[in-house]
Amino acid sequence: MFSKIKRKLLGTSDTSYDEEFGSEYVEIDTTKDIGRRAKIQVKPFVISDFTDIKDTLDALREGYTIALVNIKPLKDKDIIELKRAVNKLKKTCDAIEGDIAGFGEDWIVVTPSFAQVYRNTQTEEVHDPRNPNPKNF
Numbered sequence: 001m002f003s004k005i006k007r008k009l010l011g012t013s014d015t016s017y018d019e020e021f022g023s024e025y026v027e028i029d030t031t032k033d034i035g036r037r038a039k040i041q042v043k044p045f046v047i048s049d050f051t052d053i054k055d056t057l058d059a060l061r062e063g064y065t066i067a068l069v070n071i072k073p074l075k076d077k078d079i080i081e082l083k084r085a086v087n088k089l090k091k092t093c094d095a096i097e098g099d100i101a102g103f104g105e106d107w108i109v110v111t112p113s114f115a116q117v118y119r120n121t122q123t124e125e126v127h128d129p130r131n132p133n134p135k136n137f
Contacts, residue, residue, distance in 0.1 A: 040115075042066045048073040050081045056110070057092050063112050072106035 043065050045056045059065040074082045089110055093100040097113040109117055
């Protein structure tokens with residue numbers, strides 16, 4: 001197998017490769033709407049204002065959405081409103097028995113109960129820096 005790949009990369013022809021795998025390309029339609037066939041959606045949200053949180057909360061309550069929330073616009077605008085929005089996300093996450101974590105400085109991921117956020121050096125518990133107990137945010 002390695003020799004077939006090597007010959008293909010170096011430009012030498014190998015008819016057995018073409019016979020085995022074919023020489024045509026497969027096109028993927030990225031504009032195709034899969035609609036309700038998808039059981040789980042990973043959906044991005046941008047929170048520019050506290051009222052923007054409603055769409056995120058509605059999607060989470062349906063139970064089939066993993067929300068990737070960009071909080072940078074609200075963070076740059078009003079830190080008090082950001083804390084209210086994060087608190088609302090956390091309460092909803094607790095209610096649906098999901099998981100919530102921040103990654104980077106500008107993103108939060110919120111998952112339903114069937115998913116868990118893998119935590120490493122790039123993810124962290126979402127909490128108020130003034131409160132050492134993240135469960136009481």
